[in-house]
Amino acid sequence: MAKITYIEHGGREHQVEVPLGLSVMRGAVDNNIPGIDADCGGECACATCHVYVDAAWLSVTGLPEPGSQEASMLSFAALAEPNSRLSCQIKVTEALDGLVVRLPEGQH
Amino acid sequence: MSPPLDNAGHGDIDGIPLDAIDVSDPKIYQDDVWYPYFARLRREAPVHYCRQSLYGPYWSVTKYKDIMQVEVNHQVYSSASELGGIAVEDQPKDMDRPSFIRMDPPRHDEQRMVVSPVVAPGNLANMEGVIRERTAKVLDGLPRGETFDWVDRVSIELTTMMLATLFDYPWEDRRQLTYWSDVAIANVRAPDAPVHSEEEKFAELTKMAEALGKLFNERAQQPPKFDLLSMLAHGEATRNMPFREFMGTLSLLIVGGNDTTRNSMTGGLMALNEHPGEYRKLRDDPSLIAGMVSEIIRYVTPVIHMRRTAKEASEIGGKEIKKGDKVVMWYVSGNRDPEAIEEPDRFIIDRPRPRQHLSFGFGIHRCVGNRLAELQLRILWEEIMQRYPVVEVVGPAKRVYSNFIHGIRSLPVRIPA
Numbered sequence: 253m254a255k256i257t258y259i260e261h262g263g264r265e266h267q268v269e270v271p272l273g274l275s276v277m278r279g280a281v282d283n284n285i286p287g288i289d290a291d292c293g294g295e296c297a298c299a300t301c302h303v304y305v306d307a308a309w310l311s312v313t314g315l316p317e318p319g320s321q322e323a324s325m326l327s328f329a330a331l332a333e334p335n336s337r338l339s340c341q342i343k344v345t346e347a348l349d350g351l352v353v354r355l356p357e358g359q360h
Numbered sequence: 361m362s363p364p365l366d367n368a369g370h371g372d373i374d375g376i377p378l379d380a381i382d383v384s385d386p387k388i389y390q391d392d393v394w395y396p397y398f399a400r401l402r403r404e405a406p407v408h409y410c411r412q413s414l415y416g417p418y419w420s421v422t423k424y425k426d427i428m429q430v431e432v433n434h435q436v437y438s439s440a441s442e443l444g445g446i447a448v449e450d451q452p453k454d455m456d457r458p459s460f461i462r463m464d465p466p467r468h469d470e471q472r473m474v475v476s477p478v479v480a481p482g483n484l485a486n487m488e489g490v491i492r493e494r495t496a497k498v499l500d501g502l503p504r505g506e507t508f509d510w511v512d513r514v515s516i517e518l519t520t521m522m523l524a525t526l527f528d529y530p531w532e533d534r535r536q537l538t539y540w541s542d543v544a545i546a547n548v549r550a551p552d553a554p555v556h557s558e559e560e561k562f563a564e565l566t567k568m569a570e571a572l573g574k575l576f577n578e579r580a581q582q583p584p585k586f587d588l589l590s591m592l593a594h595g596e597a598t599r600n601m602p603f604r605e606f607m608g609t610l611s612l613l614i615v616g617g618n619d620t621t622r623n624s625m626t627g628g629l630m631a632l633n634e635h636p637g638e639y640r641k642l643r644d645d646p647s648l649i650a651g652m653v654s655e656i657i658r659y660v661t662p663v664i665h666m667r668r669t670a671k672e673a674s675e676i677g678g679k680e681i682k683k684g685d686k687v688v689m690w691y692v693s694g695n696r697d698p699e700a701i702e703e704p705d706r707f708i709i710d711r712p713r714p715r716q717h718l719s720f721g722f723g724i725h726r727c728v729g730n731r732l733a734e735l736q737l738r739i740l741w742e743e744i745m746q747r748y749p750v751v752e753v754v755g756p757a758k759r760v761y762s763n764f765i766h767g768i769r770s771l772p773v774r775i776p777a
Contacts, residue, residue, distance in 0.1 A: 291715040297432045297722035300715075321432060324724055327469060330480030358481025360731050 287355035306352035424700030437668035457608030474595030505777025528587035550761035627660030658717035
């Protein structure tokens with residue numbers, strides 16, 4: 253298990269334990285955290301599980317490879333920032349215990 | 361040109377040889393008899409080759425997971441206008457009208473990014489108030505105790521207003537936008553189509569591009585505003601489009617912002633009437649509306665298919681696809697695939713994971729206006745349920761002759777007095 257904190261756009265925090273091996277997206281969906289839509293169910297085929305990774309964690313999660321499917325889908329997320337990721341593409345590992353992600357105003 | 365295979369409306373679908381099945385026949389959608397064809401294909405030939413059709417040979421991809429595989433692989437499965445574009449029927453070569461839905465990266469990406477802010481979450485919040493106000497007004501103006509056409513009075517009226525706002529188009533002329541939308545999607549072989557030849561269609565869409573081109577030119581001279589024409593006029597990637605690309609782009613935005621939502625507004629009411637238990641559930645708990653909207657969009661599947669062209673040899677579901685082959689993703693079928701969606705033929709307004717459907721497409725061409733469409737439908741149903749516990753469908757729907765847009769032309773309804 254890894255402890256992950258999801259912060260809704262309005263500021264509400266949700267701290268949950270997510271089993272290792274699942275995605276950060278799955279952790280949100282399984283815990284009914286509002287603000288992650290995950291329309292494609294984790295295929296990296298939409299951009300509706302978009303999150304902003306807390307600056308302190310970026311070196312652990314990394315950023316999408318330029319030219320990758322994730323980078324390409326993120327480029328259409330209207331609210332993307334340099335620390336944006338698709339949470340279905342972040343796999344929960346022990347190294348991510350304590351991860352903090354913020355959710356955008358809306359998923360698109 | 362040979363006439364379309366008349367395999368519609370005949371009960372014995374299992375008797376048709378597998379390789380004679382042609383799901384590109386628009387008649388099966390107009391007659392609403394497409395279900396068993398796809399049930400059989402998913403069972404016996406989920407990736408199916410149709411050797412001969414009005415539109416030439418093509419592959420049908422009918423299962424959810426195979427469609428997803430094509431959607432995310434735009435490197436191989438191209439949308440390019442030069443290769444034929446995105447519908448099983450090519451646009452005539454000398455009259456083709458490119459737009460970003462008919463492009464691959466990088467141009468697709470550049471142009472899409474010009475228009476997408478208008479339907480992004482921040483702007484939707486700004487529009488919610490005006491959408492609700494108009495919806496309330498349209499609903500308050502409906503007659504009680506008499507039969508009227510839901511498509512004309514509600515679905516077209518609301519989506520046309522939305523379109524006029526998105527384009528900042530002269531309000532009193534807004535039905536012109538609806539007309540052009542109908543022209544753009546028309547199958548010219550249908551007797552009730554607004555145009556009857558590709559030439560006539562091209563001529564009408566030229567008039568559209570001229571009318572909107574005037575506004576585009578005016579807005580290019582003015583400071584940027586937040587409407588589609590101004591955004592196109594000021595966008596780096598869109599300000600200098602060739603005329604036919606301008607035509608194509610306008611058609612895309614008008615059809616995309618109009619037709620699909622229109623048919624979901626009608627189709628949702630039909631689905632509720634066909635499933636009285638679900639209608640009752642909705643009356644008992646209107647908080648189900650948000651999830652129901654996604655279920656409506658799945659169940660209706662406003663876009664029947666999208667087509668790609670293979671740029672290299674590839675494989676889908678064990679079938680070898682050759683370079684140059686037409687590959688058609690049948691969203692109507694993927695959305696009814698029992699391997700992906702439980703009890704897919706049932707309309708269930710409180711279905712778990714209702715957002716997992718193919719109606720918006722996936723990958724880089726995913727519907728840019730998806731959240732606006734959902735917002736319009738959510739508001740519509742919230743406002744309906746505050747006024748009318750029941751809107752009765754009192755006669756059959758008239759459907760559009762098309763294998764691309766799942767259109768409903770009219771639907772007689774009655775609100776009890």
